[in-house]
Amino acid sequence: xxxxxxxxxxxxxxxxxxxxxxxxxxxxxxxxxxxxxxxxxxxxxxxxxxxxxxxxxxxxxxxxxxxxxxxxxxxxxxxxxxxxxxxxxxxxxxxxxxxxxxxxxxxxxxxxxxxxxxxxxxxxxxxxxxxxxxxxxxxxxxxxxxxxxxxxxxxxxxxxxxxxxxxxxxxxxxxxxxxxxxxxxxxxxxxxxxxxxxxxxxxxxxxxxxxxxxxxxxxxxxxxxxxxxxxxxxxxxxxxxxxxxxxxxxxxxxxxxxxxxxxxxxxxxxxxxxxxxxxxxxxxxxxxxxxxxxxxxxxxxxxxxxxxxxxxxxxxxxxxxxxxxxxxxxxxxxxxxxxxxxxxxxxxxxxxxxxxxxxxxxxxxxxxxxxxxxxxxxxxxxxxxxxxxxxxxxxxxxxxxxxxxxxxxxxxxxxxxxxxxxxxxxxxxxxxxxxxxxxxxxxxxxxxxxxxxxxxxxxxxxxxxxxxxxxxxxxxxxxxxxxxxxxxxxxxxxxxxxxxxxxxxxxxxxxx
Numbered sequence: 162x163x164x165x166x167x168x169x170x171x172x173x174x175x176x177x178x179x180x181x182x183x184x185x186x187x188x189x190x191x192x193x194x195x196x197x198x199x200x201x202x203x204x205x206x207x208x209x210x211x212x213x214x215x216x217x218x219x220x221x222x223x224x225x226x227x228x229x230x231x232x233x234x235x236x237x238x239x240x241x242x243x244x245x246x247x248x249x250x251x252x253x254x255x256x257x258x259x260x261x262x263x264x265x266x267x268x269x270x271x272x273x274x275x276x277x278x279x280x281x282x283x284x285x286x287x288x289x290x291x292x293x294x295x296x297x298x299x300x301x302x303x304x305x306x307x308x309x310x311x312x313x314x315x316x317x318x319x320x321x322x323x324x325x326x327x328x329x330x331x332x333x334x335x336x337x338x339x340x341x342x343x344x345x346x347x348x349x350x351x352x353x354x355x356x357x358x359x360x361x362x363x364x365x366x367x368x369x370x371x372x373x374x375x376x377x378x379x380x381x382x383x384x385x386x387x388x389x390x391x392x393x394x395x396x397x398x399x400x401x402x403x404x405x406x407x408x409x410x411x412x413x414x415x416x417x418x419x420x421x422x423x424x425x426x427x428x429x430x431x432x433x434x435x436x437x438x439x440x441x442x443x444x445x446x447x448x449x450x451x452x453x454x455x456x457x458x459x460x461x462x463x464x465x466x467x468x469x470x471x472x473x474x475x476x477x478x479x480x481x482x483x484x485x486x487x488x489x490x491x492x493x494x495x496x497x498x499x500x501x502x503x504x505x506x507x508x509x510x511x512x513x514x515x516x517x518x519x520x521x522x523x524x525x526x527x528x529x530x531x532x533x534x535x536x537x538x539x540x541x542x543x544x545x546x547x548x549x550x551x552x553x554x555x556x557x558x559x560x561x562x563x564x565x566x567x568x569x570x571x572x573x574x575x576x577x578x579x580x581x582x583x584x585x586x587x588x589x590x591x592x593x594x595x596x597x598x599x600x601x602x603x604x605x606x607x608x609x610x611x612x613x614x615x616x617x618x619x620x621x622x623x624x625x626x627x628x629x630x631x632x633x634x635x636x637x638x639x640x641x642x643x644x645x646x647x648x649x650x651x652x653x654x655x656x657x658x659x660x661x662x663x664x665x666x667x668x669x670x671x672x673x
Contacts, residue, residue, distance in 0.1 A: 171199040173227075176206060179234045182227060185269040195220035196383045198227075201357075206231055210356040210378040212371040214363040216503075218511035219383065221359040222265050222327070225251070229323040230270055232355050233298065236322060245276060245296030246320040250348075252304055252341065254331040256281040256454060257461070262327065263301045275299055280306040283454035290315055304332075304340035311347075318348050322355065329360045329367045330500075341370070351376035361507070362500055392510040396544045397520040397530070405521050406437050409493060410552035412519065413443055413471060419488040420464070423473045424505045426494040426526070432562045434493060435473045440558040448474040476501050484508065492520040495529040499536035519544075 171194040173186050186192075194202065197215035204211050205228035215221055229249045238248065253259040263279040270277065278297030280289045282305055293300065293315050300307075300316070310316060324345070326332070332341055348354060356375040360367060363382070371378050400408055413421060423438075425431040428449045438445040446460040446469045463469045465484050476496065487509045496502050502520075509516025520541065522530050534540055 168193040169196050169199040176202055178206075178227070178231055179273075181234070181272040181274075182230055182269065184272045186227070188271060189223075189265075189268050191223065195224075197221055197381065198224040200381045200383070201225075202228060204379050204381070205355065205357060208232075208355060210351070210375040211381060212358040212363065212368070212375070212378045213381040213383075214360060215383040216361060216507065218507055222262055223269065225325045225327070225357045225359060226262075226266050226269050228355070228357065229299070229325060230273055230275065232323050233275065234273065238320060238322075241320075243296075244294060245298060246316055247278070247297055247300040247318070248320050249299040249323040249325070250307070250318070250321055250344070251299070251301040251325040251327065252307065252332075252344065253301065253327050254303070254335050254337060255328075256283060256303060257457070258328060259302050260458065266299060266301065270299070277301070280310060281454070282306050285454075304337045304344065308340055308343060311344075318344075321348050324348055324354055324356045326356075326358045327360070329358050329370065330362050330364055331360070333364070333366055338370075342374075345374040361504060392515045393506050393518050394516070395506070395518045395520070395541050397522050397541045398544050398546055399522050399527075400546065402524050404546075404551060405493060405523055406434070407551040407554050408521065408546065409434070409491065410437065410441055410443075410554060411550045412491065413438065414552065415550075416489060419470065420467065420484075420486050421471045421489045421491060422484075422487055422505075422508050423471060423491045423493050424496070425473060425475060426496065428475060430494065431473050431475060433559070436559040436561055437554065438471055438473070440560040441552075441554070443471055444469050445471040445473055448472060450475060476505070485511070486514070487511070488516055490516065490518045492518070495520055495522065495526040495533065497526075497529060499529075499533045502533045503537065 173191060173194060174183060178186075195215075196219065197213055198220050201211050201213050201224050205225070211228075213221060213224070229251075233248055251259075251262055253262055259279060259281050263277060266277055275298040276296060278289075278293050278300040280293065280300065280302035282303060289306070290310060290313075293310055297316075311318070326341065332338055351374060356371075356378065358367070358371050358375065358378065363380070368380075398408065409423070413419075423434060425434055428451070431447055431449055435445050435447040446464055448457060448460055452460070460469070460472070461484070464472045465486075467486075473493075490506050490509045492502070492505060496505065506516075506518035509518065520530075522543075530541070
């Protein structure tokens with residue numbers, strides 16, 4: 162049973178909420194508020210802009226969705242002549258977070274009749290466009306696709322009554338701040354709309370953004386001195402780089418019923434970790450930034466349902482994803498940014514559950530540990546590695562991720578040149594044939610012409626040094642000096658004979 166100590170004594174039905182919203186809260190099994198909900202809802206329901214900070218997994222999403230829906234129900238607009246324009250916009254930094262918010266909005270707004278829209282990059286461009294063009298009340302998505310459709314005039318911001326910015330600090334980290342400002346400057350003035358900003362951390366630049374584009378927002382901070390969730394048991398192991406895979410396999414095998422997320426810093430290392438886990442009989446999924454969106458959602462669904470027990474992920478999955486029942490988070494690589502450590506381990510111990518966070522302190526990333534401990538304000542206990550914790554690993558057990566051949570990745574540019582580089586696009590494979598064509602000589606761009614190319618280049622350099630002209634393709638591969646190469650076709654015979662007779666009469670070729 163989840164621990165209920167993370168909840169406050171404030172009930173949702175103690176607020177003056179519309180019965181349709183209360184029905185949605187009942188469907189979601191929400192009775193008592195979390196601290197961030199208990200402190201932000203009274204302000205937002207009264208029309209006060211809010212900037213909230215709380216640990217990940219404490220119910221920020223439900224807080225701004227309930228407040229936004231209640232605002233729409235108590236401040237209706239006259240029916241428009243055309244399609245319904247967005248009345249609430251919710252901006253999220255990642256596709257996964259946008260999908261999660263949309264899923265929560267479907268549950269909480271099931272009885273309200275609001276039309277929901279979801280836009281994000283990577284898939285369904287025309288489908289999303291048609292959905293927005295048909296009219297939506299609440300539009301959720303990532304900044305890039307928002308701006309794309311807005312510039313095409315698929316929708317406008319004239320009817321926006323509520324603006325929500327989720328994971329605002331992540332927007333800065335991912336470089337979306339210019340896009341965010343583009344959207345905020347085109348909304349109705351802050352005095353004419355309700356603004357809500359939520360994040361796990363509120364830096365100075367996020368606070369500046371709030372005061373610039375919101376109407377005197379109230380800052381709500383929940384337990385700012387306690388950075389990590391108290392229900393997470395943290396441990397670290399001092400390991401060598403060559404011990405990380407054996408230790409990981411040993412830990413995963415010992416957690417038979419666990420649902421485990423393994424965080425790595427690079428996609429290449431993630432593929433290596435995935436290969437060893439999958440090759441040793443452990444069903445594993447790999448989640449990184451370049452995984453196609455449909456496949457990404459399928460992998461998340463399989464992991465959530467328990468079909469896959471281990472998820473190897475980069476920091477793309479460290480924020481905003483609510484995956485219930487994650488029992489363990491393993492930092493295979495310590496993150497470079499201490500904030501990312503907090504968000505990673507926040508994938509476990511959510512909604513009153515307990516969880517474990519295990520970190521590998523290896524030779525490569527050991528220097529990150531002091532910064533992490535300083536940021537979270539505590540020393541992470543160091544565990545002892547027993548001999549039976551290190552699994553026997555066969556190097557041949559690793560499954561390699563299939564890769565496209567290099568020639569395919571070059572886009573079909575043709576043969577590779579003898580110098581190790583592929584031929585230039587739109588040109589024959591022989592560089593000499595191109596030069597010869599410029600002088601009226603046609604050469605055969607076959608693979609065998611590559612040897613003539615090298616000899617011709619040397620001959621031209623030698624002829625230039627002697628300050629006398631010399632025709633292209635004058636020597637064959639490996640032939641003695643003075644032997645003439647066979648012409649590529651009959652058109653070259655006449656010019657070559659005339660040049661050869663003139664040179665014979667004036668300047669015979671020197672003996673080699």
